[in-house]
Amino acid sequence: MSFLAAIVKAIGRFNGFLGQILAWLSLGIVLVCFTVVVQRYLFSTSLIWMQDLYVWLNGAMFMGIAGFALLRDDHVRVDIFYRPATIQRKAMIDLFGVVVFLLPFCYVVILYSWTYVMRSWSLGEGSANFGGMPGLYILKSFxxxxxxxxALQGLAMAGRSILVLSGREELLPADLRYRLPGEGE
Incomplete structure (x- = not known):
């Protein structure tokens, strides 16, 4: 069980690190968007690749920090049932949700996007806009x-649930434990 706790912690650290790094893209998005607006309205000019850039940075950031959002419980959930639940019940709900919904969803996303992304790589696809950015295939890879x-964070959630259901929640650091209603809100 301590090995499982180590895996849960490692995945949490990875997604936490990735989320903290990619969150800085929001500053880049604001700066690029501000530059585009200044160019357009003060200098009556526009660089199409810069317009592509802030949209692409936005897409990369939001796709890359999805695991971080799941780590922090920042995703949408039907709290009317989940919030008042006991820790054991939350663990069962999470384990069921990960196995039945989240992991199959991730598999379907990869399965159905594989051809789409690989075709983009084979074409060396770039922006559809004249003068736009090259390398759209990199964004599609996100x-x-x-x-x-x-999926990684889902596996960590499943591991956390297994630890809780087996009575070994103490192996988890405090920030990865379930909270009772009213705690940490």
Missing amino acids: IFVFAGVV
């Missing part, structure tokens, strides 16, 4: 990053 980080 679909795999999304599915990977969400």
Whole structure:
């Protein structure tokens, strides 16, 4: 069980690190968008590749931090049932949700996007806009990053649930434990 706790901690650290790094892209998005607006309205000019850049940075950031959002419980959930639940019940709900919904969803995302992304790589696809950015295939590859980080965090959630259900929650650091209603809100 301590090996499982180590895996849960490692995945949490990885997604936490990735989330903290990719969150800085939001500053880049704001700066690039501000530059585009200044160019357009003060200098009556526009660089199409810069317009592509802030949209692409936005897409990369949101796909890359999806696992971080899941780690922090920042995703949408029907709290009317989950919030008042006991820790054991939360663990059962999470384990069921990961196995029945989340991991199959990640598999389907990878399965159905594989051809789409690989075709983009084979074409060396770039922006559809004249003068736009090259390398759209890199952005499309973030679909795999999304599915990977969400699946990894799902495995960590399942591991956390198994530890709780087996009575070994003390192996988890405090920030990865379930909270009772009213705690940490």
